[in-house]
Amino acid sequence: PDTVRLLSSSQVITSVVNVLKELLENSLDAGASSIDVKLDNYGLDRIEVRDNGLGIKAADTPVMAVRHFTSKICSHDDLERLQTYGFRGEALGSVCAVAEVSVTTKTAEDDISIQYVLNFMGQIVSQKPSHLGQGTTVSVLKLFKNLPVRRQYYSTNKKCKEELKKVQDLLVAYAIIKPELRLTLVHNKVVVWQKAKVADLRSALHATLGPSAVANLLPCHYHQEQPEIFLDGYFPKPEADVSSTSSSHPDKTFIFVNNRPVHHKDIMKLLRQHYTAQYSEDQAQNRYPTLVLKVTVPPSSIDVNLTPDKTQVLLQNKEAVLTAVEALLVSLYGYQCD
Numbered sequence: 001p002d003t004v005r006l007l008s009s010s011q012v013i014t015s016v017v018n019v020l021k022e023l024l025e026n027s028l029d030a031g032a033s034s035i036d037v038k039l040d041n042y043g044l045d046r047i048e049v050r051d052n053g054l055g056i057k058a059a060d061t062p063v064m065a066v067r068h069f070t071s072k073i074c075s076h077d078d079l080e081r082l083q084t085y086g087f088r089g090e091a092l093g094s095v096c097a098v099a100e101v102s103v104t105t106k107t108a109e110d111d112i113s114i115q116y117v118l119n120f121m122g123q124i125v126s127q128k129p130s131h132l133g134q135g136t137t138v139s140v141l142k143l144f145k146n147l148p149v150r151r152q153y154y155s156t157n158k159k160c161k162e163e164l165k166k167v168q169d170l171l172v173a174y175a176i177i178k179p180e181l182r183l184t185l186v187h188n189k190v191v192v193w194q195k196a197k198v199a200d201l202r203s204a205l206h207a208t209l210g211p212s213a214v215a216n217l218l219p220c221h222y223h224q225e226q227p228e229i230f231l232d233g234y235f236p237k238p239e240a241d242v243s244s245t246s247s248s249h250p251d252k253t254f255i256f257v258n259n260r261p262v263h264h265k266d267i268m269k270l271l272r273q274h275y276t277a278q279y280s281e282d283q284a285q286n287r288y289p290t291l292v293l294k295v296t297v298p299p300s301s302i303d304v305n306l307t308p309d310k311t312q313v314l315l316q317n318k319e320a321v322l323t324a325v326e327a328l329l330v331s332l333y334g335y336q337c338d
């Protein structure tokens with residue numbers, strides 16, 4: 001059973017950035033407005049996420065890391081109107097199988113915070129009072145200590161640096177989609193990135209991408225009924241020099257579906273196609289425009305269960321969404337590009 005648990009957990013928990021994504025989403029689901037992320041040795045020695053959210057009720061702590069426990073879904077109907085990032089109750093339990101985990105938490109009703117140390121099975125093995133304020137701190141030590149091959153993956157400096165870049169890209173995505181969120185990243189005790197609470201999407205872009213990137217962007221909206229699709233975003237201004245603001249990695253093309261940062265191959269392809277004509281020939285191969293696209297559809301029309309890390313979503317009305325994105329591009333630039 002230990003081997004089975006280890007194997008299935010290692011499918012849910014695949015990397016440092018993937019652990020971090022699960023912990024961040026739990027903090028956001030708990031209504032946090034401030035999140036501090038600390039990594040030691042690129043997250044291999046320690047990943048810690050501290051939030052000021054609702055905390056975990058004492059009654060829930062014994063089961064919080066039990067596989068398939070979730071406080072978020074009670075029925076199939078809930079799944080159809082899902083507003084939270086998490087719903088499978090799989091993450092925390094899975095992390096316990098591949099690292100040393102402790103959770104310190106305090107709700108508004110609790111007098112003091114309690115630190116719980118969890119074992120391989122996600123059960124509490126010890127607990128003691130702690131001094132933290134309201135919210136939850138999850139600490140993940142020695143990730144993949146029992147999966148030498150997975151750990152080996154990070155044996156080169158290059159891989160570690162790439163992982164840290166992915167972590168930062170992920171934080172930037174959440175910083176954009178949650179302007180009111182205060183977010184910091186500390187690596188080996190050094191603040192490597194931070195973003196203050198701001199009022200709106202534009203200010204969030206300012207804080208994350210910088211003033212010169214924002215100067216080239218234009219807010220845009222598109223609404224379609226039946227099927228209902230809302231598009232909101234910031235796209236390159238018609239007069240902007242797209243080739244100079246584009247990037248050779250998709251790390252500045254932000255696509256969100258119902259507030260989840262996602263990789264959507266078809267939407268990305270459509271967007272890139274549209275701007276290709278504006279890149280010089282030797283650039284066209286691997287250029288990605290700097291832009292933000294938020295797609296909002298009824299929760300019942302997307303399936304985020306496609307991959308364990310929920311970065312890929314299945315859109316029920318994919319064609320309709322693509323057509324809407326095209327219509328948005330046409331309305332912005334006034335011509336059809338294909």
Ligand code: ADP
Pocket residue numbers: 022026027029030051053054055056060064065069070071072085086087088089090091092093135136137
């Ligand atoms: P899910 O997010 O799918 O519900 P998880 O395994 O990620 O499952 O978390 C299990 C449960 O632990 C959550 O449903 C929630 O009740 C609790 N929990 C985990 N992290 C936090 C947090 N940062 N703040 C409040 N509750 C949390």
Ligand code: MG
Pocket residue numbers: 022025026085086087089091092
């Ligand atoms: Mg979760």
